[in-house]
Amino acid sequence: MSKMLKETARVMGRTAVGCAKMASVVFDAVGVYSLFRFFKRNQTIILMYHGITETASVPDNFDGRQVDATLFEHQIEYLKKNYDIISFDEYVNNEQRGILKEDRLNTHNRVKRQLTITFDDGYANNLYVLAPIIKKNNIPIIIYLPAGLIDNNEIYWSNKVSFCIGRTERKRIEFMAGAKRIVLDLSNPKSRISALITAKKTLFNISETDRKKAIFEIISSCDVDFRDNIDLRPMSWEELKKLKKQLGDLVSFGSHTLTHPLLSKISDAEIIKELSESRKMISKKLVKTDHLSYPFGDYDSRVITTAKRFYSSAVTTSYGYNGQGVDIFRLKRIPVSNNNGMFLFMLSLFLDLGRYSEFFIRVYNRIKLLFHD
Numbered sequence: 001m002s003k004m005l006k007e008t009a010r011v012m013g014r015t016a017v018g019c020a021k022m023a024s025v026v027f028d029a030v031g032v033y034s035l036f037r038f039f040k041r042n043q044t045i046i047l048m049y050h051g052i053t054e055t056a057s058v059p060d061n062f063d064g065r066q067v068d069a070t071l072f073e074h075q076i077e078y079l080k081k082n083y084d085i086i087s088f089d090e091y092v093n094n095e096q097r098g099i100l101k102e103d104r105l106n107t108h109n110r111v112k113r114q115l116t117i118t119f120d121d122g123y124a125n126n127l128y129v130l131a132p133i134i135k136k137n138n139i140p141i142i143i144y145l146p147a148g149l150i151d152n153n154e155i156y157w158s159n160k161v162s163f164c165i166g167r168t169e170r171k172r173i174e175f176m177a178g179a180k181r182i183v184l185d186l187s188n189p190k191s192r193i194s195a196l197i198t199a200k201k202t203l204f205n206i207s208e209t210d211r212k213k214a215i216f217e218i219i220s221s222c223d224v225d226f227r228d229n230i231d232l233r234p235m236s237w238e239e240l241k242k243l244k245k246q247l248g249d250l251v252s253f254g255s256h257t258l259t260h261p262l263l264s265k266i267s268d269a270e271i272i273k274e275l276s277e278s279r280k281m282i283s284k285k286l287v288k289t290d291h292l293s294y295p296f297g298d299y300d301s302r303v304i305t306t307a308k309r310f311y312s313s314a315v316t317t318s319y320g321y322n323g324q325g326v327d328i329f330r331l332k333r334i335p336v337s338n339n340n341g342m343f344l345f346m347l348s349l350f351l352d353l354g355r356y357s358e359f360f361i362r363v364y365n366r367i368k369l370l371f372h373d
């Protein structure tokens, strides 16, 4: 009976995905997307990417943060056709000077909705996989750098943990989260994904001292080599200079703090250090920067006040578009995940899914799983 139900669900899933894809093509053909773009023409889209990779389907990319290179090329092709892709600097300058979209339209005789592309964390794949695609397509991007991690040639702890749990050959690992023993079952792909989610959630919610001990325990028991992985480590200053030389004006840089902390959880003095030192370091070693990206999109009023002292804009991870006169220190973005494929990517460009985005993504991926089962 349950087999029959499963089969029915699978057929329904296939039909739903098929219908959605068909609807998407029809919408595009009859101009529904253009109509939405027209109504939202004064609202700028800021896309949030992390990395572009040639190995997207590894367990540690369960959250889809690294987008498959072929999918990215399709996305860029679609964006170039339908949007006016401008640099982040141009967008902020226009906002600051109060240049209305209508004025811009009159000046440039452009009718397309404007969009700008951002990358967080400065992964090394930005140089080796992303840069050639950017150059080929001649589009501008901004990359936000965790300056202190680059300076120390350090992989961010959360990525190290994902890599270890995602790639280890062990079938089970254990670690202490404070006084609590956590056991992770890695015996099959499904339980490995649950283990990745549990481990990350646990580590984010314990003290820094306990976290350090737990990370040490996890890494020592996983027995994997994560050193020279371009989807994991940030670029070095040398690589960043190479990237800048390769892309010229197509790339600009922003700060993603020094050590990628949760800014609202640290002291005033630490906030000042994270925001001012990172700006200084990037300006000294690479190029002057005026833009900030809050790690994890986390900020409070103290963070905003400090950001205003050192920067001229800041992006969050809040989902949404940015209308005229937006708060330039609370810019919203549309995250791009490898898990969304082309359909949800296009949907997110014309329909502000807002707080329902997670729900849509979950439902879509459930249906997709049925389809591929």
Ligand SMILES: [Zn+2]
Residues within 6 Å of the ligand: 120, 121, 256, 260, 295, 296
């Ligand atoms: Zn980040």
